[in-house]
Amino acid sequence: PLGLALSPDERRLYVTQRADNDVAVVDLDSMAVVARIPVGDDPHQVLTDPQGRFLFVAEMGINTLSVIDLAGLGQTRRLRTGMAPFGLALSPDGSLLYVSHQLSNPGPCRTPPVLELTVVDVNRQSVSQRRDLHNTVIGQGVAVTPDGRFVATAVEVPRNLIPETQVY
Numbered sequence: 001p002l003g004l005a006l007s008p009d010e011r012r013l014y015v016t017q018r019a020d021n022d023v024a025v026v027d028l029d030s031m032a033v034v035a036r037i038p039v040g041d042d043p044h045q046v047l048t049d050p051q052g053r054f055l056f057v058a059e060m061g062i063n064t065l066s067v068i069d070l071a072g073l074g075q076t077r078r079l080r081t082g083m084a085p086f087g088l089a090l091s092p093d094g095s096l097l098y099v100s101h102q103l104s105n106p107g108p109c110r111t112p113p114v115l116e117l118t119v120v121d122v123n124r125q126s127v128s129q130r131r132d133l134h135n136t137v138i139g140q141g142v143a144v145t146p147d148g149r150f151v152a153t154a155v156e157v158p159r160n161l162i163p164e165t166q167v168y
Contacts, residue, residue, distance in 0.1 A: 003046040005055065007070075014055055016043035023057060025073070037073050039066045044086050049122055050094035056120070058085035058099060065099060065118070067125050077125050082116030087142040087153065090122070097122050100139035100153045113137045115155060 001024070003016040013026040016039075023046060025035040041061030048055050048070070055068040058081075065085055067077040083103035090097055097120040104113035115136040119129035133139070136155040143152050 003044050003058070005046040005048050007048055008050060008052040014046050014048070016046050016057060018042055018044075023055065023068070035073050037068055037075075039068070039075070040064050040078065045088045047088040047090065047097070050090070054122070054125070056088055056097055058088055060084045060086060060102065065097075065120065079118075079120060079125070079127055081118045081127070082130070085118070087140060089142045089144050089151070091144055092146055092148045095122055096120065096128070098142050098144060098151050098153075100142040102138050102140070104137050115139050117142070117151070117153060 001015045002018050005014040011028055013028055015024045017024055021039055021041055023037040023039055024033045027034045039057045040059035044058045044060045046055060046057050053070060055070055057066040059066055063081055063083055065079045065081050066075050069076045081099050082101040083105055084101050085099045086102045087100035088097060099118040101116055104115045107114060112135045115133040117131040117133055118127055121128040133155060136157055138156040140154040
């Protein structure tokens with residue numbers, strides 16, 4: 001297990017299972033796994049929308065984000081992201097989902113690396129923006145300020161071949 005998300009009503013816990021490429025659905029009243037949802041390769045972080053209708057799963061092994069319908073426990077969409085999606089965070093109003101990535105996008109030889117921050121429109125379930133984070137190679141978690149003005153992600157910046165961790 002790796003990623004955890006609590007349903008908005010706090011009755012279910014969603015747990016990504018990296019080795020099994022699925023999400024275990026745990027009923028918190030009985031403390032039992034009540035379902036397993038198949039997802040793409042190497043699922044990491046997971047997050048529900050504010051209404052608890054959809055579950056978003058970062059699939060690091062195939063550079064995608066799965067959108068799961070929680071009523072039917074099935075995938076509705078698989079969105080292409082940057083390389084190795086990792087962290088997930090919602091805007092305060094729940095309309096945007098921000099996805100951080102662990103690997104920079106491929107580029108020409110001898111050019112500075114560019115990491116992507118993918119922005120997903122939650123209602124349309126589509127990628128609305130791809131933000132380039134220049135000169136960065138590894139992204140980790142992502143967070144949004146309460147007023148929605150800023151999105152922060154921890155990144156590593158290569159400097160003389162020795163990465164330094166910073167916040168972008």
